Amino acid sequence: MNxxxxxxxxxxxxxxxxxxxxxLLHVSPPAISKVLAQATKASGLQLFERVRGRLIPxxxxxQLYAEINELWHGLEKVRDLSRELAxxxxxSLRLVCSASLAPYLxxxxxxxxxxxFPRLQCRVQVVAPDIxxxxxxxxxxxxxxxxxxxxxxxxxxVKSYECxxxxxxxxxxxxxxxxxxxxxxxxxxRVISSPESTxxxxxxxxxxxxxxxxxxxxxxxxxxxxxxxxxQAGVGVAVVDQVSIAGGLLAGLEVRPFASSEKLPVSIxxxxxxxxxxxxxxFVDVFDGVWAGMGKGxxxxxx
Numbered sequence: 001m002n003x004x005x006x007x008x009x010x011x012x013x014x015x016x017x018x019x020x021x022x023x024l025l026h027v028s029p030p031a032i033s034k035v036l037a038q039a040t041k042a043s044g045l046q047l048f049e050r051v052r053g054r055l056i057p058x059x060x061x062x063q064l065y066a067e068i069n070e071l072w073h074g075l076e077k078v079r080d081l082s083r084e085l086a087x088x089x090x091x092s093l094r095l096v097c098s099a100s101l102a103p104y105l106x107x108x109x110x111x112x113x114x115x116x117f118p119r120l121q122c123r124v125q126v127v128a129p130d131i132x133x134x135x136x137x138x139x140x141x142x143x144x145x146x147x148x149x150x151x152x153x154x155x156x157x158v159k160s161y162e163c164x165x166x167x168x169x170x171x172x173x174x175x176x177x178x179x180x181x182x183x184x185x186x187x188x189x190r191v192i193s194s195p196e197s198t199x200x201x202x203x204x205x206x207x208x209x210x211x212x213x214x215x216x217x218x219x220x221x222x223x224x225x226x227x228x229x230x231x232q233a234g235v236g237v238a239v240v241d242q243v244s245i246a247g248g249l250l251a252g253l254e255v256r257p258f259a260s261s262e263k264l265p266v267s268i269x270x271x272x273x274x275x276x277x278x279x280x281x282x283f284v285d286v287f288d289g290v291w292a293g294m295g296k297g298x299x300x301x302x303x
Contacts, residue, residue, distance in 0.1 A: 005039035006068050008032055013057060013065045091279040092121040096132045098147035099223035100244035106145055109287040117279060136271050142280050144269040147241060148199045156272040158284055161291055163242045163266055165207055165258040168231050176254040187214035190236030192227045195220050204239060207260040246294050
C-alpha cells in the first residue's frame with residue numbers, strides 16, 4: 001500500500017464509511033471507492049465486508065489501522081516541522097556589520113524583519129573588518145554586512161552593492177552654501193580623514209587626488225559614523241560613505257554630494273561552507289528593499 005492508499009483506508013476507518021471519508025478528504029465517493037479497491041489489492045487482504053450496505057472492517061483491517069494510524073502521527077509531525085522550518089516562529093539570527101551600516105541600513109532591515117518573524121532572537125555586533133571575517137570563518141555569526149571586500153576564499157558574497165561619497169559639515173559652515181563639493185573646495189580646511197592603512201583611507205586618498213596635500217588632515221576617524229559625530233561638533237569637514245548618512249540621522253549636519261568617481265563596496269557575506277537558513281535569506285531580501293529605498297548614489301550589483 002502506498003501513502004495515498006493508506007490515507008484513504010485510514011479515512012474510511014476513522015469516519016466509518018465511503019461518503020464520510022470523501023467529505024473528510026474533499027474528493028468524490030467514487031474516487032474513495034477506487035483507491036480503497038487498490039488498497040485491498042495491494043495489501044492482499046480483505047479489509048471490509050459489506051453488511052446491509054455498510055462497510056464492516058475485518059479483524060485484519062483493525063490491526064492494519066492501528067499501525068497506519070501510528071505512522072500517520074509521525075507524518076503529521078513531519079508536516080508540522082516542515083511548516084515551522086519554512087516559517088519559523090522561534091528562529092535566531094546573528095549579524096556582524098561595519099559601523100557605517102548599522103545606524104540606518106541594518107537597523108531598518110532588522111525592524112522590518114521582526115514584522116515577519118516577531119519572535120526572532122537577533123544579535124548584532126558592530127566590528128572592524130578583520131573581526132567580521134574572523135566571526136564568519138569561526139561560524140560564530142550567520143551573516144556579515146561589510147563596507148569592504150572580504151578577501152577570503154572561504155567567504156562568499158551573497159549580495160553586493162556600491163555607494164558613493166558625500167561631504168558633511170555643520171549648518172553654519174561656509175561650504176554649506178554650495179550644492180556640490182569638489183576636492184579643490186577643501187583646500188585650506190581641516191578635513192576629518194581616515195588612516196591610509198585602511199581601505200576607506202585609501203579610497204579618500206584617491207578621491208582627493210592632488211588636492212590632498214592642500215588640506216589640513218590632522219584628525220583621523222576610523223569610521224564614517226565617527227567622522228560625522230566630530231563634524232557635528234565642529235572639528236572639521238568630513239567626506240564619508242553615503243550609507244553612513246542615509247536617513248539624515250544626525251541633526252545639525254548638512255550633506256552635499258562629493259565630486260568623485262570613487263565607489264565603496266558594500267557586501268552581505270557568509271561562510272561558504274555554511275548554507276543559509278530561511279531567516280537569513282529573508283534578511284537579505286529585506287536588506288535589498290531597504291537599500292533600494294535609499295535613492296540616488298547607491299547601486300545594487302548581482303551576486
